[in-house]
Amino acid sequence: MNDCRTVRVLPDVPAIDKTFDYLVPGNLGGQVRVGSVVRVELHGRRVGGRVVADGVEPPPGLNLLPLAKVTGWGPPPELIELASWAAWRWAGRPASFLGTATADRAVTRLPTAAARPPEASVPGLPEVQAAARDAVGSVTGGGVATLRLPPTVDMLPVVVEGAARGDTLVLAPSVVAAKHLGMRLRRAGLPTAILPNDWPLARAGCSVVVGARAAAWAPVRDLSTVFVLDEHDEAYQEERSPTWHARDVAIERAARAGAGCVLVSPAPTLEALGAGRLFTTSRGFERSGWPVIDVVDMRHEDPAKGLLTDRVTSALRSGARVVCVLNRKGRSRLLACATCRELARCERCESSVTQDDAGLFVCMRCGQTRPAVCEKCGSTKFKNLRVGVSRLREELEALAETSVVDVTGERSAGDGDARVYVGTEAVLHHLRHADVVAYLDFDQELLAPRYRAAEQALSLLVRGARLVGGRETSSSSARSMGGRLLVQTRLPQHEVVQAALLGDAARVAAAENERRTALGFPPVTAMAAVSGAAAEAFIDSFGAPLGVEVLGPSDGMWLLRAPDHRTLCDALAAAARPPGRLRVEVDPRRI
DNA sequence: CGGACAAGCTGA
DNA sequence: CAGCTTGTCCGG
Numbered sequence A: 001m002n003d004c005r006t007v008r009v010l011p012d013v014p015a016i017d018k019t020f021d022y023l024v025p026g027n028l029g030g031q032v033r034v035g036s037v038v039r040v041e042l043h044g045r046r047v048g049g050r051v052v053a054d055g056v057e058p059p060p061g062l063n064l065l066p067l068a069k070v071t072g073w074g075p076p077p078e079l080i081e082l083a084s085w086a087a088w089r090w091a092g093r094p095a096s097f098l099g100t101a102t103a104d105r106a107v108t109r110l111p112t113a114a115a116r117p118p119e120a121s122v123p124g125l126p127e128v129q130a131a132a133r134d135a136v137g138s139v140t141g142g143g144v145a146t147l148r149l150p151p152t153v154d155m156l157p158v159v160v161e162g163a164a165r166g167d168t169l170v171l172a173p174s175v176v177a178a179k180h181l182g183m184r185l186r187r188a189g190l191p192t193a194i195l196p197n198d199w200p201l202a203r204a205g206c207s208v209v210v211g212a213r214a215a216a217w218a219p220v221r222d223l224s225t226v227f228v229l230d231e232h233d234e235a236y237q238e239e240r241s242p243t244w245h246a247r248d249v250a251i252e253r254a255a256r257a258g259a260g261c262v263l264v265s266p267a268p269t270l271e272a273l274g275a276g277r278l279f280t281t282s283r284g285f286e287r288s289g290w291p292v293i294d295v296v297d298m299r300h301e302d303p304a305k306g307l308l309t310d311r312v313t314s315a316l317r318s319g320a321r322v323v324c325v326l327n328r329k330g331r332s333r334l335l336a337c338a339t340c341r342e343l344a345r346c347e348r349c350e351s352s353v354t355q356d357d358a359g360l361f362v363c364m365r366c367g368q369t370r371p372a373v374c375e376k377c378g379s380t381k382f383k384n385l386r387v388g389v390s391r392l393r394e395e396l397e398a399l400a401e402t403s404v405v406d407v408t409g410e411r412s413a414g415d416g417d418a419r420v421y422v423g424t425e426a427v428l429h430h431l432r433h434a435d436v437v438a439y440l441d442f443d444q445e446l447l448a449p450r451y452r453a454a455e456q457a458l459s460l461l462v463r464g465a466r467l468v469g470g471r472e473t474s475s476s477s478a479r480s481m482g483g484r485l486l487v488q489t490r491l492p493q494h495e496v497v498q499a500a501l502l503g504d505a506a507r508v509a510a511a512e513n514e515r516r517t518a519l520g521f522p523p524v525t526a527m528a529a530v531s532g533a534a535a536e537a538f539i540d541s542f543g544a545p546l547g548v549e550v551l552g553p554s555d556g557m558w559l560l561r562a563p564d565h566r567t568l569c570d571a572l573a574a575a576a577r578p579p580g581r582l583r584v585e586v587d588p589r590r591i
Numbered sequence B: 001c002g003g004a005c006a007a008g009c010t011g012a
Numbered sequence C: 001c002a003g004c005t006t007g008t009c010c011g012g
Helices: A026-031 A077-089 A094-100 A126-137 A156-163 A175-187 A199-204 A213-217 A246-257 A270-275 A283-288 A310-317 A389-400 A426-430 A453-468 A495-502 A506-519 A535-542 A565-574
Strands: A006-011 A020-023 A037-042 A045-054 A069-072 A143-148 A167-171 A192-194 A208-211 A223-229 A260-265 A277-280 A292-297 A322-325 A332-337 A353-355 A361-363 A382-387 A404-407 A420-423 A436-439 A484-489 A526-531 A549-554 A557-562 A583-586
Touching: A006 A037, A006 A094, A020 A037, A045 A094, A077 A094, A077 A213, A077 A246, A077 A565, A094 A213, A126 A143, A126 A156, A126 A260, A126 A277, A143 A270, A156 A167, A156 A175, A156 A223, A156 A260, A167 A175, A167 A213, A167 A246, A175 A192, A175 A208, A192 A199, A208 A213, A213 A246, A223 A246, A246 A260, A246 A270, A260 A270, A270 A506, A292 A310, A292 A495, A310 A322, A310 A389, A310 A436, A310 A484, A322 A389, A322 A426, A322 A453, A332 A353, A382 A389, A389 A404, A389 A420, A404 A426, A420 A426, A426 A453, A436 A453, A453 A484, A453 A495, A453 A506, A484 A495, A495 A506, A526 A535, A526 A565, A535 A549, A535 A557, A557 A565, A565 A583
Parallel strands: A143 A260, A143 A277, A167 A208, A167 A223, A192 A208, A223 A260, A292 A484, A322 A420, A322 A436, A404 A420, A436 A484
Antiparallel strands: A006 A020, A006 A045, A037 A045, A037 A069, A332 A382, A353 A361, A526 A557, A526 A583, A549 A557
């Protein structure tokens, strides 16, 4: 039976982290290669799996079974290796990454590879094209470049610049954005596979492959350049464990393939700035791509008017399309008795309560509900110390004298033709255009107790900027308040506000780098959060590996900190996993 | 993961 | 001690 090869298979079963060897039946030989999706008999049942090595020498004394079935095409060999790396880097299992690297349906045959086009070009601003040429050119044959472009610049010419040099992988923050970009690339004459649908085309070979986060794992035949568009977008990080980040996968993948990686963003993260050389356009050009920012200094506003300052009121009454942003759901997040001024709190856990649409108090922490009665004086009248989106909608409606649509994460009002919207940041995702975006309580973003608060706040302004357009491109309407961001804050000198005001994102990076260095937060260090029922047992057996600091617990969560990922991830890989629920989040987002 | 098998608990 | 639950191990 020498014509029978032996292949190594990694079962697609979450709890199995081990490979098993199988014989390839002669008649299936041509269909089986590294990456192939197969079905195998394991312990008396059939499970799916992927071939991770071909032509292996099985351990002696084993009676090997043949593959039960070849399901179809899977990822190419370099992605199998990348999956092993990612499993180390984010303390996960290779199988979970291989799942992301495989089409969601069985692919039994590939289409014919698309031919390379003669030459494609799209019109772009000379400033942008020059910067793109410099950035892309600097990474021919490998390396990372970060390209900072103002928020309202079209990134299509940047991608076309890369596509002219060879096969290109393009990542966009959402499936919708990827699809939109993909269609435009096709219209520009470039053979483009749009993931996840066109996985077979990408596997066959296609000049450009475009997709969202998961496309970091898309097959690309002769990878020359990888683009990560809007690198600052948090959608690039997987929320479920393993919490991998598409930017970091893109960087590693490009390095292994000898390809260039270009991170494009109006507000690159510190991670991006640390990864490679920075390319920008001129100061004047960059500034012109940010909208006019009206900073409302809340320290000088009438407190009786609350969030609805005169500037907001006049924008509402100007007839312009106004989007108000307030990251607080519900009617109210903080209430006090109108009579005795006692704060309304949960009777069980003492956390502050909010009021639901029926008027009942609901605890945000434990979910306990009770009638809206003051525990101290029995009064039933309460004052809103902090209004939420639902309540604000009613107030705005009265002010604007038009109907106001509210949008929060769980409830989208759809892109109707209303003139005034209010919502959490979700409202910025649901709409495409506005004349004014008003951040009613921007301090809530600036002062959020998360280490990435400043970057996240700037990212919120980027989204708003795209709805209203840059100062050069803003709508030419004669309205007095068109194409503006209204930022209400008590911290007008904060670098995030100043960065948007001056169109200079570098200010945030500089301040942020100083802060993270002082506090030992990533990317100056590498961190992991450990939580779940088995966390304590894990930490106990984890001990104190050289170079790794164990912090906590707080709220049942421990933090591990090391000088770099090598130290952190090596220690995690060496640690024994106790039975039970354990969540290890490398590069935790919310700490 | 899920089956196999071994070691513990219960009940008449 | 059968009969059942709970735990640990292992798969080609």
